[in-house]
Amino acid sequence: MTIASIERVAVIGTGVIGASWTACFLARGLGVTAWDPAPGAEAALRAAVAAHWPAMQAMGLAPGASPEALRFAGSAEEAAAAADFVQENGPERLDLKRELYARLDAATGPEVILASSSSTLLMSEVQVACARHPERVVLGHPFNPPHLIPLVEVLGGKATAEAVLDRAMAFYAGIGKKPIRLRREIRGHVANRLQAALWQEAFHLVQAGVAGVEEIDAAIAHGPGLRWALLGPFLNLHLSGGPGGIGALFGKPLWQATERMWRELGEVSVDAALGGDVAAGVAQELSGRDQAEMVRQRDAVLLELLRLKADAGTLP
Ligand SMILES: NC(=O)c1ccc[n+]([C@@H]2O[C@H](COP(=O)([O-])OP(=O)(O)OC[C@H]3O[C@@H](n4cnc5c(N)ncnc54)[C@H](O)[C@@H]3O)[C@@H](O)[C@H]2O)c1
Structure with a gap:
């Protein structure tokens, strides 16, 4: 399945939110490459996707959608390099996210969108870590649990390009979400x-x-x-x-x-x-x-x- 020219998503950080996003993307027929550094993360992710799958079936699967389309990568770079769109769900710490975005920026082409689930951080603070292409960093803040709740808050930082925000909005709408475009950065966003x-x-x-x-x-x-x-x-x-x-x-x-x-x-x-x-x-x-x-x-x-x-x- 291709949605807004996006066929493969990388999910970086597969805790509560990352696992829920993974089920959501798989249900829309997208390929998902995931990575999380925690020991046992792959088994935990596969178990979480299996637990969410009946709800995804009840909501309706895209043709060909399957948990089998999930691949677990050996590093953030490897996961992101295989993707058209990255949904990042690492811990809510600015130093950690900056270090992660520097790596994601180095590992991906300029057309790959880097979207953060962050509940409180400002993308202007995060994207400064991207030496190559800060303009493709956006906020894609879901409401827990993202496999059920439609809302996604979309916003750029100071360096984000308008066209990237348009693509992110089209992608989230294309997977059945209700994206809303915010106008100004504020801690905690709107919801x-x-x-x-x-x-x-x-x-x-x-x-x-x-x-x-x-x-x-x-x-x-x-x-x-x-x-x-x-x-x-x-x-x-x-x-x-x-x-x-x-x-x-x-x-x-x-x-x-x-x-x-x-x-x-x-x-x-x-x-x-x-x-x-x-x-x-x-x-x-x-x-x-x-x-x-x-x-x-x-x-x-x-x-x-x-x-x-x-x-x-x-x-x-
Ligand atoms: N929990 C919520 O209700 C909620 C809602 C919306 C958005 N968010 C946001 O989603 C993000 C994740 O929150 P969560 O509740 O899933 O937390 P979580 O603690 O359940 O998951 C975080 C995951 O990140 C992994 N991790 C640790 N170091 C990492 C690194 N360097 N790179 C990538 N991953 C790493 C951890 O192993 C863990 O699996 C945060 O930014 C948070 O603000 C949370």
Whole structure:
């Protein structure tokens, strides 16, 4: 299979995210050459791909897609040299990523895209390590687990070429992802920052004794979370605005109350006491529940939701 002129992907670093990406690429019929320096990494990767494969089958495989199209290389250079596109998922350390990108840059032709899964690093900080072709370094930040969740945040660093970003967007869209193009580098990108904002207030509400862990989880999972899986915060707000939509909301008393809440949102650090309270709350929420079965059901419902969303043509 060739997607946006890409036939073979190198997956560098095959921990949680790299293994999940590997299953995703294989399911789209791409050849994958992987590398990870950890002892036993190849066996662990093959086991993870086998574990993810039923979900990939449920989502639909590309013609000829097979876990057999996975080859494990003896070095990062060897893996990357065989690829048209590199998805890097090494540990989240700038010194390590710089050393790795210097090697990947030296081992690959200028047309090969080097995409990083990094959750927090800026590509401008990483691509300075590429002496030859920093312009092909991009962020391709997935949301865990990438074999199920469509979102990929795409952004360049200061030296990244526009044409490379266009190709990366086309590639991720071509494998069935929902890539979004960010406009400016910021630590944590977009989705993790939005998530962080919610966590901050969730911890603050526990600390302030407003509600327990279980109730706060229910407030999202049985409340706004259901709509947020279908429409983002702005479209949901637009639909709350009545016939005038979002533009008619601002300045009204309800909106003024919302902005007052912004100023009252809690700032919190998770000290030993709060961390202990939240961990105890989670243990209580899980008591009597089979966690493995809960995760299995979460993924089964998620697959069904993804299928329903794909069929609902007017949802963005
Ligand atoms: N875990 C998440 O939820 C998540 C989500 C999105 C993005 N990310 C990003 O993905 C990347 C990997 O995160 P993870 O959660 O899979 O971590 P992980 O610890 O599970 O995997 C990292 C892997 O990198 C390997 N490694 C060690 N040294 C290396 C080197 N020099 N070169 C290449 N690989 C090396 C390790 O053996 C390990 O298998 C990070 O950049 C992280 O920010 C993580």
